[in-house]
Amino acid sequence: MVDATAPPYAAHGRHLLLTLEGCEPAMLDDLVALEVLVRRAAEATGATVLRQIVHGFAPQGVTALALLAESHASLHTYPEHGAAFWDCFTCGDACDPQRSVAVLVEALRPRHIQRQLVERRLALP
Template structure:
């Protein structure tokens, strides 16, 4: 029986709303709503607006983090949602992200972090 400590989603979002990708305050609000949606505990949010364009943001969680880096010139956003604990579900943040960024296409890589066997550590060979 395998168990894992965390769920880590890597998201590739293409064809996003270019104005949204360059909206620092909107990105900040999106991160906060994403934290609430996945039932995580927000510690703090930090964003930075680049010149001439783009935003980086991170929501630091008691259960890990949600991070974004945007490329408005390409309509692209790279996101990272990492949560730990049985009470969190990173997939529940997806609707919030899609509503704000409006991607035409996306790819999700779903990683299980801290895989354990029988409550002990499990080494992959």
């Protein structure tokens, strides 16, 4: 039910997309380490982690998801390529997904990073 008396939530945010290449393959298949890493990276943005899901694939690879009070974060790994994709969207102005980069770089040690930051907002008056 919509509360007509509540002030409208800021319908905008920042969406960070990273491609991390040249990472240590063993780290990219460690479910426990990646669960901790996703939490640390998400919290570094200023976000609140509500829930996490981590799934390992056969023969390798992991998807780690974090549901945030401010939106979501995900890490998809490809150990066979030494690569990972990071996706972090935070609503409003309180969080900055770019603060997750240093945490990810420290843990995964990529040799190459592609970064895209998308400012998203509704076209409301």
